[in-house]
Amino acid sequence: MVATPEKLQHTPEQSTQQRVAVLLMGYGEVESYEDFANYNEQALNLLTAKFAPVPTWIYPPLAKLLALFDRHEWGHQHHDFISPHNAIFEQQRAGIEKYLQEHWGDKVQVFKAFNFCAPFLPKQVLAEIKNQGFDKLLIYPLLVVDSIFTSGIAIEQVNNALSALADSTEHWVKNLRYIPSFFNEPAYIDLMAHLVEEKITSDLAGAYLPSEIGIVLMNHGCPHKAKGFTSGITESQALYDLVRDKLINRYPLISVGWLNHDTPLIEWTQPNAEQAAKNLIQLGAKVIIFMPIGFATENHETLLDVHHIIHALEKKHSNVNYVQMPCVNDNPTFLAMAAEWANSHIAELLSEQATAVNPQLAVGHHHHHHH
Secondary structure: OOOOOOHHHHHHHEEEHHOOEEEEEEEEOOOOOOHHHHHHHHHHHHHHHOOOOHHHHHHHHHHHHHHHHHHHHHHHOOOOOOOOOOHHHHHHHHHHHHHHHHHHHHHEEEEEEEEEOOOOHHHHHHHHHHHHHOOOOEEOOOOOOOOHHHHHHHHHHHHHHHHHHHHOOOOOOEEEEEEEOOOHHHHHHHHHHHHHHHHHHHHOOOOOHHHHEEEEEEEEEEOOOOOOOOOOOOHHHHHHHHHHHHOOOOOOOEEEEEEEOOOOOOOOOEEEEHHHHHHHHHHOEEEEEEEEEEOOOOHHHHHHHHHHHHHHHHHHHOOEEEEEEEOEEEEEEEEHHHHHHHHHHHHHHHHOOOOOOOOOHHHHOOOOOOO
């Protein structure tokens, strides 16, 4: 390969400058009950707007109303429950950064952003990334399934933030990459199946026949209609099928269970997790394992919703045992694979020449240009 002298002179200087900011994105969950209304309004604006025909003026009052329900559920029914989501997400961020820095050193830094929680809103975190002089960005929603409700709103928020932070002539972001989701990554599928098998071997195999062990693999519920956006159903179904295939020959009683937000007038994915468990009990399951496969980070759905479901089932089927399994959270195997998925994108970003983007050039771009 022949390099021009000019290129050679630039290389060492550039290589010291080249750094990648990895923006790890999650939902975030409120830790103070005072923030509920604000959080709900953000969620309504970003999420509900994508599938429900609700006028925007209704969001603030609706958010306050929902906050009362949340307050009741978390505060009264669950003894002032505080979601561990944000703390776990920080462990995930730190773990992924540790693995990446073992490989890349200080060329890579991992930042976290939450869709709904200050002070880690995407606009706040991107301002910090810009201040620290990064110009290469890897957008990485740590979400199992790609849909308008996961990575879609992440990109929406990132784009809004990047527009607000743009300089008048040349954009500070020179190179950008994106990791949409990992629902079909073989390493993740294997880990999900392995965690279930491990649990059965350690706790259940002595007391139950394999055909008496019901496994509900829980996905994030999806509305069937999302105005033509990717709703996540296809990807979630693929995830379920892949994990099921790994387990079905040894454990025949397996069902998908969707954790839905039962909103009126909206058709959600079926069966929900409770119905799925009832179905397996009808087929002779004497123990039910609830395994969240569609969530990487513990949150109020995987904790409180599943807790409610088990409570309701225990009333009707007291002779059946129930096992609630955690999400992958900061499992070292998971954090190592999540870092691995980023490596090729980081390599691309570091090897690419910077691309100058001038936002002004976009204005009037639809007119015919005469050269």
